[in-house]
Amino acid sequence: MSKLKGIYTDIVKIRRMVFAELAGLALKDAKCEEFDKIPYRIIDTEEATYRSSIFKERAIVAARVRMGLGMDYEINQEHKLLSEGIRDFLNNDNQLKEPLVNVIRFACEKCPTNAHFVTNNCRKCLAHPCSIVCPVDAVSIEEHAAVIDQEKCINCGKCKEACPYEAIVNYERPCAAACGVGAIESDDYNRARINQNKCVSCGQCIIACPFGAIADKSMIYQLLKSINRGEDVRAIIAPSFVGQFGPLVSAEKIVAALKKLGMKEVREVSLGADFASLHEAELFAEDVPEEQPYLGTSCCPSWTYIADKHVPEVRENISESSSPMIFAAQSVKENNQDSKVVFIGPCVSKKLEALSKKVKDEVDFVITFEELAAIFVAADIELTKVDAEEEINDASYYGRAYANAGGVAEAIRQNLKEKYEIDPPITKADGLADCKKTLMKAKAGVLEGHLIEGMACEGGCVGGPGTLLATNRGAKNVSKFADQSPYKFAFENDKLNETDK
Amino acid sequence: MVKVKICAGSHCSLVGALNILETLEELQKEYPDQIQIERVECLDKCEDIKKAPVVKVDDELITSAQNQIVISKVMERIK
Numbered sequence A: 001m002s003k004l005k006g007i008y009t010d011i012v013k014i015r016r017m018v019f020a021e022l023a024g025l026a027l028k029d030a031k032c033e034e035f036d037k038i039p040y041r042i043i044d045t046e047e048a049t050y051r052s053s054i055f056k057e058r059a060i061v062a063a064r065v066r067m068g069l070g071m072d073y074e075i076n077q078e079h080k081l082l083s084e085g086i087r088d089f090l091n092n093d094n095q096l097k098e099p100l101v102n103v104i105r106f107a108c109e110k111c112p113t114n115a116h117f118v119t120n121n122c123r124k125c126l127a128h129p130c131s132i133v134c135p136v137d138a139v140s141i142e143e144h145a146a147v148i149d150q151e152k153c154i155n156c157g158k159c160k161e162a163c164p165y166e167a168i169v170n171y172e173r174p175c176a177a178a179c180g181v182g183a184i185e186s187d188d189y190n191r192a193r194i195n196q197n198k199c200v201s202c203g204q205c206i207i208a209c210p211f212g213a214i215a216d217k218s219m220i221y222q223l224l225k226s227i228n229r230g231e232d233v234r235a236i237i238a239p240s241f242v243g244q245f246g247p248l249v250s251a252e253k254i255v256a257a258l259k260k261l262g263m264k265e266v267r268e269v270s271l272g273a274d275f276a277s278l279h280e281a282e283l284f285a286e287d288v289p290e291e292q293p294y295l296g297t298s299c300c301p302s303w304t305y306i307a308d309k310h311v312p313e314v315r316e317n318i319s320e321s322s323s324p325m326i327f328a329a330q331s332v333k334e335n336n337q338d339s340k341v342v343f344i345g346p347c348v349s350k351k352l353e354a355l356s357k358k359v360k361d362e363v364d365f366v367i368t369f370e371e372l373a374a375i376f377v378a379a380d381i382e383l384t385k386v387d388a389e390e391e392i393n394d395a396s397y398y399g400r401a402y403a404n405a406g407g408v409a410e411a412i413r414q415n416l417k418e419k420y421e422i423d424p425p426i427t428k429a430d431g432l433a434d435c436k437k438t439l440m441k442a443k444a445g446v447l448e449g450h451l452i453e454g455m456a457c458e459g460g461c462v463g464g465p466g467t468l469l470a471t472n473r474g475a476k477n478v479s480k481f482a483d484q485s486p487y488k489f490a491f492e493n494d495k496l497n498e499t500d501k
Numbered sequence B: 001m002v003k004v005k006i007c008a009g010s011h012c013s014l015v016g017a018l019n020i021l022e023t024l025e026e027l028q029k030e031y032p033d034q035i036q037i038e039r040v041e042c043l044d045k046c047e048d049i050k051k052a053p054v055v056k057v058d059d060e061l062i063t064s065a066q067n068q069i070v071i072s073k074v075m076e077r078i079k
Ligand code: SF4
Pocket: A103, A107, A108, A109, A110, A111, A173, A174, A175, A176, A191, A192, A208, A209, A210, A211, A212, A213, A214
């Protein structure tokens, strides 16, 4: 997990301020010209604080504004006001398009890729084991210290291990280190470039870049405009939501605040998780091992994209059963055909899932908890002071626990045990790199008969890039909320149709 | 005993109050009998978001609070 996950830095601050500004303008139905002012409101100092110049700082904020609206970040080579581009976009289709996750090229500080460096801890000692253990003779002892010849170095790390003063560090490019599927390459100027054939839109690199050079696109504006137009918008909220908005804001208060914002209804996605866990248990019981050798879970879109893009041979063994998001959206639309559904969650790649052909009629908008928190501020909804009205009781213990790593497989396993008397071996993949490794193993045939859970974010959905809380805190809240459910197993959930159980 | 009130309202939470809370809870583990932490509802100081997060250390009101400032105010009183 990136070291930056869960820490409030100025990058986080700027990102959230941009969201709040966009939300404010959407709520006010402001004119396009208003968007030109955002970079100046956010960077309101006389001189640069973070970068070489204040103009660059503002240009980066402008790029964030464009992506926050769902546009490509690219600022044209020709002169064009921010608002002109925005007007074109809003007048045309006003739709977020791939690529979802982008490096803002002029914000990237070209961090060196994987390399070993000698720091000034080096004492130029007499033994200099670093140079002795180096297999390619890359370390020489110069006038003041050891020096590593970067041309020769093969990054084996032997010198680093040998130094008694810990003088040698391994320096990784933070974005690339966070990307467990190796999607981050370099362009001709040595800036990071995301290879879209490999990227699975998990968003981990967004959190990891210490210069805030990577961002995803959002649908804040489209959602709020839809509410403004008086459309029937209904929210489904992902299981990791508990506690994300601060220690005084209960699940019930979050629901009440969403209604205040204009949602006609709020449902737990965990209801969809109950549905999905029953469905996947049935699939497993029927098909494994006769029809298919093992079953991979379906709820994490990045996990399924890893299969699509990196290990396509295994794709057919990953459940097509649709994710909890889709089931929850369907249960809303069943009774309200003209409604729009917004999925609120911790997840970046769900934005892409919602654009796919299969899902686009079910889920109209996807926003993250972080984006929602900014919307509440823009709408001046004080979460600690809203009155919680109804209780929320849509899902079972195991459905709610979907948000923590291991929770998905456990929920399916419980159904298999109780309903089919099967207790399958379970493999859990936690984090991007682990997901890819696990799928390679599956391809090699060593996971026959397994139920395989894949979570691209470490720790599960509570570790998602769209959360506000540190992962371990989010996980505790989820477990506590799960304990409060009136139902233990998915098949005990009164909210599901008998036929689905 | 130093009494710290941390605003856990919408504005303050968005701009880092939860992080200050986490840091203070860590500090409290070191000085369990000397720090009392209370999470409070919006203190109505956030009409301009630049003033958030808002923290009160005893009677001293800190606006645009940051970890370092809050911790040093608390430590001043403990020492
Ligand atoms: S971590 Fe950020 S600044 Fe560094 S190379 Fe990656 S994108 Fe560029």
